[in-house]
Amino acid sequence: MIQKILIANRGEIAxxxxxxxxxxxxxxxxxxxxxxxxxxxxxxxxEAICIGGAKSAxxxxxxxxxxxxxxxxxxxxxxxxxxxxxxxxxxxxQCESCNIKFIGPKSNSIKIMGDKAVAKHTVRKAGVPxxxxxxxxxxxxxxxxxxxxxxxxxxxxxxxxxxxGRGMRIAHNDVSFAKEYHVAxxxxxxxxxxxxxYLEKYIEKPRHIEFQILADSHGKTLHLGERDCSVQRRHQxxxxxxxxxxxxxxxxxxxxxxxxxxAEAAEYENAGTIEFIVDAKGNFYFIEMNTRIQVEHPxxxxxxxxxxxxxxxxxxxxxxxxxxxxxxxxxxxxxxxCRINAEDPARNFAPSPGxxxxxxxxxxxxxxxxxxxxxxxxxxxYYDSMIGKLICFGSSRKTALERTYRALTEYIVRxxxxxxxxxxxxxxxxxxIEGKATTAYMEDFLSRTPPDxxx
Amino acid sequence: xxxxxxxxxxxEEEGFKLKICRGAEGTPVMSNGRMPVxxxxxxxxxxxxxxxxxxxxxxxxxxTAAPQEEPGITYIKSPMVGTFYRAASPESxxxxxxxxxxxxxxxxxxxxxxxxxNEIQSETKGTVVEVLVENGQPVxxxxxxxxxxxx
Numbered sequence: 001m002i003q004k005i006l007i008a009n010r011g012e013i014a015x016x017x018x019x020x021x022x023x024x025x026x027x028x029x030x031x032x033x034x035x036x037x038x039x040x041x042x043x044x045x046x047e048a049i050c051i052g053g054a055k056s057a058x059x060x061x062x063x064x065x066x067x068x069x070x071x072x073x074x075x076x077x078x079x080x081x082x083x084x085x086x087x088x089x090x091x092x093x094q095c096e097s098c099n100i101k102f103i104g105p106k107s108n109s110i111k112i113m114g115d116k117a118v119a120k121h122t123v124r125k126a127g128v129p130x131x132x133x134x135x136x137x138x139x140x141x142x143x144x145x146x147x148x149x150x151x152x153x154x155x156x157x158x159x160x161x162x163x164x165g166r167g168m169r170i171a172h173n174d175v176s177f178a179k180e181y182h183v184a185x186x187x188x189x190x191x192x193x194x195x196x197x198y199l200e201k202y203i204e205k206p207r208h209i210e211f212q213i214l215a216d217s218h219g220k221t222l223h224l225g226e227r228d229c230s231v232q233r234r235h236q237x238x239x240x241x242x243x244x245x246x247x248x249x250x251x252x253x254x255x256x257x258x259x260x261x262x263a264e265a266a267e268y269e270n271a272g273t274i275e276f277i278v279d280a281k282g283n284f285y286f287i288e289m290n291t292r293i294q295v296e297h298p299x300x301x302x303x304x305x306x307x308x309x310x311x312x313x314x315x316x317x318x319x320x321x322x323x324x325x326x327x328x329x330x331x332x333x334x335x336x337x338c339r340i341n342a343e344d345p346a347r348n349f350a351p352s353p354g355x356x357x358x359x360x361x362x363x364x365x366x367x368x369x370x371x372x373x374x375x376x377x378x379x380x381x382y383y384d385s386m387i388g389k390l391i392c393f394g395s396s397r398k399t400a401l402e403r404t405y406r407a408l409t410e411y412i413v414r415x416x417x418x419x420x421x422x423x424x425x426x427x428x429x430x431x432x433i434e435g436k437a438t439t440a441y442m443e444d445f446l447s448r449t450p451p452d453x454x455x
Numbered sequence: 456x457x458x459x460x461x462x463x464x465x466x467e468e469e470g471f472k473l474k475i476c477r478g479a480e481g482t483p484v485m486s487n488g489r490m491p492v493x494x495x496x497x498x499x500x501x502x503x504x505x506x507x508x509x510x511x512x513x514x515x516x517x518x519t520a521a522p523q524e525e526p527g528i529t530y531i532k533s534p535m536v537g538t539f540y541r542a543a544s545p546e547s548x549x550x551x552x553x554x555x556x557x558x559x560x561x562x563x564x565x566x567x568x569x570x571x572x573n574e575i576q577s578e579t580k581g582t583v584v585e586v587l588v589e590n591g592q593p594v595x596x597x598x599x600x601x602x603x604x605x606x
Contacts, residue, residue: 034596034597049536049595049596050536050595050596050597050598051536051595051596052596052597053596053597059596064568064569065535065536065568065596066536067569068535068536068537068568068569069536069595071568071569072536072537072538072593073593098569
């Protein structure tokens with residue numbers, strides 16, 4: 001019976017986990033870096049232990065210090081959040097060997113899905129469509145060029161150890177391929193300590209549609225519907241919504257079944273997400289699985305009414321999921337999430353750390369704000385720039401759009417630059433309003449919209 | 456604080472300020488075994504906040520034990536999370552006592568983390584003025600272990 005959870009993360013997700021634990025009567029231990037002493041979740045947790053200096057490499061990525069803290073504070077489980085060590089199979093393994101429950105899948109599932117080439121191979125065997133490409137990492141440049149020609153340009157070169165949109169290069173012909181191949185390998189070595197790359201056909205202007213998976217340790221795997229995350233800038237999501245304005249009921253059913261097959265192929269337990277790209281004709285292809293809770297999980301929570309973080313804890317506790325696929329209703333509720341980042345859209349999204357002078361979050365019917373910041377909070381420059389998430393929902397997409405726009409007009413963050421004006425502009429943009437956004441949307445929007453309209 | 460029915464109070468002393476605020480209706484305590492709502496505290500101190508001497512402690516409470524910097528004094532801080540031991544084993548004498556002279560490489564204590572005993576070096580030349588933590592106490596990263604007079 002889990003009675004105390006160590007939260008191995010920071011910012012808004014750490015706060016999210018503290019909240020779920022408090023509602024369940026579970027004690028919380030926050031581990032934090034010296035830069036996060038004044039963080040909201042550190043103040044709210046029952047106990048807190050400093051685990052290192054400001055840099056992530058000296059604190060949130062120090063698995064041995066996190067486990068040491070777990071031992072001295074006698075915790076039952078560790079919730080890794082997203083990012084940091086949440087998809088580190090070795091860390092999950094260390095928790096397992098120290099008899100501390102890792103709130104997530106088994107370390108082996110993380111291993112399978114962590115290698116993007118192995119993941120693709122694994123799900124293809126389970127009958128899940130994947131993008132045509134090299135069957136695993138390419139051995140050398142000569143072989144790579146041959147495969148690129150077989151697949152047909154344009155091709156995308158991806159790091160085997162990458163993910164989250166990082167370590168990817170596109171080549172449109174033989175000439176650019178040689179250059180991009182070497183650049184991709186160099187970047188992969190630097191970012192992931194592994195230069196291995198694999199190739200895929202580059203599907204142009206696809207939609208990014210992912211399915212939320214929830215599986216218990218008793219053999220039940222469900223999907224909780226999809227999230228359309230096509231509005232991205234440089235492969236980083238800005239807006240997510242559910243349901244996708246593009247999917248038909250039939251396509252949703254087929255993709256949902258494929259998502260479940262993919263998760264089962266990795267013997268998955270707990271919460272995870274299967275990512276697909278979908279072309280204009282409705283052909284869908286598996287690209288990767290995220291073996292963790294995701295940033296945009298609130299979108300699914302507001303459409304289905306299911307508290308995903310609590311479900312993660314129940315599953316980690318060994319409990320059976322209390323509902324079946326047929327119980328999950330998609331009855332018209334629509335939710336949209338805007339990621340509020342401390343960035344200046346007018347200066348090419350340069351990070352804007354510093355002190356928040358005045359912070360006022362919107363409210364009202366159908367408005368949810370997941371944020372760890374407050375008036376007077378100093379945003380540390382060492383971590384990602386997301387300061388909060390605005391999730392608005394209603395009984396139709398139109399309501400959700402209008403509500404999001406209304407909430408954004410109330411949202412005040414003084415002292416730093418944010419993406420709030422950008423989101424407001426997108427909510428007024430006909431292409432987005434009509435549900436026509438693909439992954440090419442942001443580049444197009446930014447090129448045709450005068451900067452003073454979104455900053 | 457409950458007894459005094461104060462909703463806000465502030466201490467200002469040389470070196471640090473501490474401000475405690477309660478919510479508008481005070482701090483409700485749930486009686487069914489759930490955790491009480493924590494009181495948010497905003498601590499501002501001239502020196503960097505140091506944890507109180509009984510970790511694991513909530514960082515907000517830490518500000519109450521933030522001494523100011525003294526000239527010629529430095530602190531040996533914990534470089535890791537674990538359990539602090541004064542000696543190599545229960546039967547051995549303590550590595551250092553107050554008054555002991557230390558060099559940079561002098562082993563001053565052991566911090567045990569995950570069954571591994573790590574010898575912690577002084578990294579400072581001087582004289583130990585005070586031992587700040589107790590034998591067997593859990594310590595966090597950055598926690599002050601010894602007060603040392605430099606030189």
